[in-house]
Amino acid sequence: MQKLLLEKDNVEGIRFYETYRREGGYKSVEKAFKMSPADIVEEVKKSGLRGRGGAGFPTGMKWSFIAKPEGVPRHLVCNADESEPGTFKDRYLMEFIPHLLIEGLIVSSFALGSNVTYIYIRGEYAWIVDILEQAIAEAKNNGWLGKNILGSGFDCEIYVHRGAGAYICGEETALIESLEGKRGNPRIKPPFPAIKGVWDRPTVVNNVETLAAVVPIINMGGDEYAKIGVGKSTGTKLMSACGNINKPGVYEIDMTISVEEFIFSDEYCGGIPNGKRLKACIPGGSSVPILPANLLLKTSKGETRMMNYESLADGGFATGSMMGSGGFIVFDEDQCVVRHTYTLARFYRHESCGQCSPCREGTGWMEKILKNIEYGKGKMSDIDLLWDIQSKIEGNTICPLGDAAAWPVAAAIRHFRDEFEWHVLNPDESQIRNYGLAHYAEPLTPKGELV
Amino acid sequence: MAEQQLFKVTIDNITIEVPAGTTILNAARMIGGDVVPPAMCYYSKLQNSGGKCRTCLVEVSKGSDKDPRPMPKLVASCRTTVMDGMEVKNITSQKAIEARKGVVEMLLINHPLDCPICDQAGECDLQDLSYGHGEDGSRFDFDKRIFDKHTLGPYIQLHMTRCILCYRCVFVADQLTQTRQHGILDRGERSEIATYIEKNLDNDFIGNVIDVCPVGALTDRTFRFKNRVWFTKPVDAHRDCPKCCGEVRLWMRGDEVFRVTARRDEWGEIRDSSNGKTGWICNECRFEKKNTSDWVIEGTTKVNRHSVIAQNKYVGLKRPPEFIEEVMDGVKQRYMLDIHNVSEVNEPEIRLDLIEGPAHSEDFEIADEKREEKENK
Ligand SMILES: Cc1cc2nc3c(=O)[nH]c(=O)nc-3n(C[C@H](O)[C@H](O)[C@H](O)COP(=O)(O)O)c2cc1C
Ligand code: SF4
Numbered sequence: 001m002q003k004l005l006l007e008k009d010n011v012e013g014i015r016f017y018e019t020y021r022r023e024g025g026y027k028s029v030e031k032a033f034k035m036s037p038a039d040i041v042e043e044v045k046k047s048g049l050r051g052r053g054g055a056g057f058p059t060g061m062k063w064s065f066i067a068k069p070e071g072v073p074r075h076l077v078c079n080a081d082e083s084e085p086g087t088f089k090d091r092y093l094m095e096f097i098p099h100l101l102i103e104g105l106i107v108s109s110f111a112l113g114s115n116v117t118y119i120y121i122r123g124e125y126a127w128i129v130d131i132l133e134q135a136i137a138e139a140k141n142n143g144w145l146g147k148n149i150l151g152s153g154f155d156c157e158i159y160v161h162r163g164a165g166a167y168i169c170g171e172e173t174a175l176i177e178s179l180e181g182k183r184g185n186p187r188i189k190p191p192f193p194a195i196k197g198v199w200d201r202p203t204v205v206n207n208v209e210t211l212a213a214v215v216p217i218i219n220m221g222g223d224e225y226a227k228i229g230v231g232k233s234t235g236t237k238l239m240s241a242c243g244n245i246n247k248p249g250v251y252e253i254d255m256t257i258s259v260e261e262f263i264f265s266d267e268y269c270g271g272i273p274n275g276k277r278l279k280a281c282i283p284g285g286s287s288v289p290i291l292p293a294n295l296l297l298k299t300s301k302g303e304t305r306m307m308n309y310e311s312l313a314d315g316g317f318a319t320g321s322m323m324g325s326g327g328f329i330v331f332d333e334d335q336c337v338v339r340h341t342y343t344l345a346r347f348y349r350h351e352s353c354g355q356c357s358p359c360r361e362g363t364g365w366m367e368k369i370l371k372n373i374e375y376g377k378g379k380m381s382d383i384d385l386l387w388d389i390q391s392k393i394e395g396n397t398i399c400p401l402g403d404a405a406a407w408p409v410a411a412a413i414r415h416f417r418d419e420f421e422w423h424v425l426n427p428d429e430s431q432i433r434n435y436g437l438a439h440y441a442e443p444l445t446p447k448g449e450l451v
Numbered sequence: 452m453a454e455q456q457l458f459k460v461t462i463d464n465i466t467i468e469v470p471a472g473t474t475i476l477n478a479a480r481m482i483g484g485d486v487v488p489p490a491m492c493y494y495s496k497l498q499n500s501g502g503k504c505r506t507c508l509v510e511v512s513k514g515s516d517k518d519p520r521p522m523p524k525l526v527a528s529c530r531t532t533v534m535d536g537m538e539v540k541n542i543t544s545q546k547a548i549e550a551r552k553g554v555v556e557m558l559l560i561n562h563p564l565d566c567p568i569c570d571q572a573g574e575c576d577l578q579d580l581s582y583g584h585g586e587d588g589s590r591f592d593f594d595k596r597i598f599d600k601h602t603l604g605p606y607i608q609l610h611m612t613r614c615i616l617c618y619r620c621v622f623v624a625d626q627l628t629q630t631r632q633h634g635i636l637d638r639g640e641r642s643e644i645a646t647y648i649e650k651n652l653d654n655d656f657i658g659n660v661i662d663v664c665p666v667g668a669l670t671d672r673t674f675r676f677k678n679r680v681w682f683t684k685p686v687d688a689h690r691d692c693p694k695c696c697g698e699v700r701l702w703m704r705g706d707e708v709f710r711v712t713a714r715r716d717e718w719g720e721i722r723d724s725s726n727g728k729t730g731w732i733c734n735e736c737r738f739e740k741k742n743t744s745d746w747v748i749e750g751t752t753k754v755n756r757h758s759v760i761a762q763n764k765y766v767g768l769k770r771p772p773e774f775i776e777e778v779m780d781g782v783k784q785r786y787m788l789d790i791h792n793v794s795e796v797n798e799p800e801i802r803l804d805l806i807e808g809p810a811h812s813e814d815f816e817i818a819d820e821k822r823e824e825k826e827n828k
Binding site: 357365 | 501549556557560593596640642
């Protein structure tokens with residue numbers, strides 16, 4: 001399988017400049033500076049690269065939207081806030097190959113005309129800040145940053161800005177507010193950051209992985225990059241796999257493999273430990289809908305579900321999910337969906353910024369109801385109430401955190417309603433044992449019997 | 452300069468031409484009447500306000516003449532500008548009505564509903580909103596969120612439990628005063644208006660936070676428990692004030708001035724003054740001038756805002772079918788809700804039911820003294 005980002009992650013000392021450069025690092029900068037910024041944007045467009053931060057918006061298109069008023073500086077901001085439960089791919093990239101991100105940032109800054117570029121990093125990644133700052137210093141000492149880079153006349157500085165532990169600061173406009181030193185409340189859009197971002201200047205916010213992927217795109221050319229993968233899911237994607245699997249970790253996949261292969265093959269997750277069976281999975285980080293095993297491996301049309309944007313979203317929210325940010329969370333038959341949903345509701349209640357009423361109040365309400373159900377105090381009507389509350393939040397809020405809080409609850413009720421009902425009907429039993437597999441995973445075979 | 456461009460917008464099948472850049476909400480206000488969406492956080496005189504409470508959500512069924520696609524989600528009408536040919540559905544949209552019901556319910560789940568002892572009652576936007584757009588009853592059966600009450604200096608009382616986090620008072624401090632000493636602390640449902648370390652809010656114009664507060668979260672300490680707003684009579688008056696426009700509304704009973712506020716328009720917002728200044732008033736006018744001799748009285752205010760203070764607003768309200776005693780198994784009404792506990796507004800030791808006739812501010816002062824005595828011991 002072809003690797004583009006994590007190809008060299010095992011090379012001893014790749015974290016440091018000397019090794020990274022010897023292994024062919026910073027070649028894309030040399031190449032890019034011989035091109036015009038517009039050409040670079042064109043290459044990225046051709047590559048079909050989609051944002052890896054969650055929404056999957058085409059990056060080249062985003063870059064071409066940036067306003068270019070005369071005399072106003074523009075900024076590129078790298079979103080390294082990565083706080084979605086289940087997602088830890090950016091961390092891996094920054095911790096082990098920091099120069100890949102720096103290299104991508106230099107090329108992208110050049111393409112966008114950003115002389116001051118920021119990395120907004122999650123506060124808890126304290127040690128990675130040091131790693132990044134060291135990498136930036138090394139790059140600067142070797143002439144890849146600073147004034148007049150490679151004699152091109154282009155100046156660029158990169159600053160690392162630490163967040164203070166808020167998930168909401170990963171939302172791009174909240175991130176911008178936080179970067180400006182304000183309370184991290186998402187802004188009301190429009191205007192979009194491409195018109196008015198950091199300090200009201202045109203700004204592009206991109207995920208770490210997105211910006212790192214610019215390096216192979218420039219090196220191999222957009223057209224070549226687009227040949228990897230299928231359809232509109234081009235290139236490679238980092239997946240951070242966790243939960244009940246034998247080999248949790250960060251994997252680079254090209255998007256042609258099936259979900260089944262990803263979970264059960266030894267190259268990736270290595271199957272489910274202790275011979276347990278697959279119950280459910282959240283394929284793209286905590287915000288995306290959970291899928292029961294039968295809908296996860298096959299779409300509702302009976303086709304094999306593949307690990308790419310389109311296939312994971314096949315069937316809409318009724319029978320599909322989303323690629324999201326690539327946080328792949330696997331549940332075995334022993335896991336309790338109600339408990340899991342409650343945990344997520346608690347997370348979103350805690351992370352809502354509190355600006356808009358449906359999200360501020362609704363997330364707290366859902367958490368309270370789910371807690372009751374989980375601890376055997378629920379009522380049958382609570383399930384419908386939950387459904388109603390989530391429908392009142394979804395789509396009615398300023399930023400997508402409201403949706404992200406509503407979707408997991410909706411999906412859990414949609415696919416696992418029987419489990420909720422069982423909790424309500426068996427309050428005592430539900431405290432000592434889990435509901436288990438029920439019918440939705442029946443057609444599956446345990447790993448041992450898999451050919 | 453080129454002539455200002457006019458856009459045609461249709462709201463609930465009523466078409467109007469408005470200048471480009473007008474928001475849907477303001478266009479609706481130009482039409483007036485029932486098509487105006489309610490707004491709890493938007494305040495036209497405060498920059499950047501709005502977009503948060505989500506009560507003004509409307510459906511855009513046609514984006515514009517150029518791009519007739521409907522907008523996929525409901526939009527906040529206070530922050531969405533009209534496009535030429537736009538078609539908006541407010542009261543004709545079931546989706547918008549449903550969403551608004553949801554928002555009202557959300558706003559109320561943690562609100563103490565202590566209207567009987569709240570100074571804002573009678574001129575409260577949230578009361579109006581719930582009567583006008585809410586459902587009867589609540590499906591929330593958990594303990595409500597409670598905050599400590601804070602005294603922000605001699606003039607301003609903060610009841611965070613009643614707050615709906617509209618951020619208006621934050622914008623007032625940002626835009627009318629030199630320094631902002633309060634803000635939002637914490638996040639999500641624990642967000643609160645606070646001064647971090649308890650601090651007096653003192654600034655010549657900070658009293659305006661009371662006027663912009665849509666609920667009873669920020670109230671006037673000089674008026675606290677003195678009277679109900681509907682017993683006082685609004686009178687327009689002015690004085691020569693070096694600091695502000697000096698045009699105010701006195702709330703009087705007999706010859707006594709109970710309260711001074713800025714003048715408001717039909718949307719509950721501060722009205723611009725006749726002398727060209729903004730309508731905001733200074734603390735001196737608001738808190739220190741409580742004698743009729745301080746003022747030149749212009750005459751009674753024409754109440755143009757349809758709130759509880761306007762008569763017959765709620766004609767035809769249904770009375771609950773049973774009597775409370777019957778439904779509550781003979782429990783008498785006063786045991787139903789211990790308001791004192793819920794709102795922490797006044798001392799539990801005051802038994803309102805033992806006071807003869809209506810309660811007066813002295814009754815509470817006595818309680819205050821008693822408490823201080825206790826503390827001193
Ligand atoms: C609540 C919330 C949290 C988010 N957190 C992150 C995050 O941690 N990292 C990230 O890259 N994008 C995050 N996003 C997505 C960003 O808003 C934005 O779409 C992304 O940074 C764009 O980059 P891309 O085009 O490269 O994907 C979040 C969005 C929301 C609504
Ligand atoms: S949806 Fe939630 S997190 Fe987003 S702006 Fe509204 S309250 Fe804040």
